[in-house]
Amino acid sequence: MVKKNACIFISGFGSNLKSLIRSSRDPVFPIKINLVITNNPNAQGILHAKKYSIPFLIINTRRRDYENIILREINKNKISIICLAGYMKIISKRFIFNAKKKILNIHPSLLPKYKGLNTFEKVVKNKEKKTGCTVHYVNEKLDGGKIINQKSFYINKEDNINVIKEKTQKLEYKAFPEAIVKIFRYI
Numbered sequence: 001m002v003k004k005n006a007c008i009f010i011s012g013f014g015s016n017l018k019s020l021i022r023s024s025r026d027p028v029f030p031i032k033i034n035l036v037i038t039n040n041p042n043a044q045g046i047l048h049a050k051k052y053s054i055p056f057l058i059i060n061t062r063r064r065d066y067e068n069i070i071l072r073e074i075n076k077n078k079i080s081i082i083c084l085a086g087y088m089k090i091i092s093k094r095f096i097f098n099a100k101k102k103i104l105n106i107h108p109s110l111l112p113k114y115k116g117l118n119t120f121e122k123v124v125k126n127k128e129k130k131t132g133c134t135v136h137y138v139n140e141k142l143d144g145g146k147i148i149n150q151k152s153f154y155i156n157k158e159d160n161i162n163v164i165k166e167k168t169q170k171l172e173y174k175a176f177p178e179a180i181v182k183i184f185r186y187i
């Protein structure tokens, strides 16, 4: 099977990157991770790229032309799919248009509920009975693209923010690889 080249964008811990690396090592998983990009020089997730000898780039997002630099790297590496795995910068409309790639994002809520930041706090504040995670295509609307995969769980009365985060992220490690399999199954 010919795997598609993927680039994973991260900003922090990189546990979703780790799960995607694990999946991509399976010969029948549809993507190969060729590149990791981060806006954060201190992102712990870089260690996962290093461990598996995946090239990574730290992009200085204070530069006005930083998205052009990313685009050049994406094209140079013949990337077909970009996965935002805890990437905490907004991707511009221009980037989405010029990249002409599949761009997927993982978000820690059952979209369309709780777009944006501080998701777990909002879930607790609104006394939700159920929450989860969503993998969706990225379009110009924040967390607004077409949903590819969702996973949910019921919240126990004693679950605090940390427990909810832990349960949500555990589901993310299944939801993202599943979404990737799903979108390439029909090509």
Ligand code: GAR
Pocket (backbone or CB within 6 Å): 010, 011, 012, 013, 014, 015, 016, 017, 045, 085, 086, 087, 088, 106, 107, 108, 116, 117, 169, 172
């Ligand atoms: C994940 O829970 C992801 O859903 C969230 O950041 C976390 C990154 O964790 N993304 C967003 O909130 C995007 N709006 P990780 O770095 O350990 O994968």
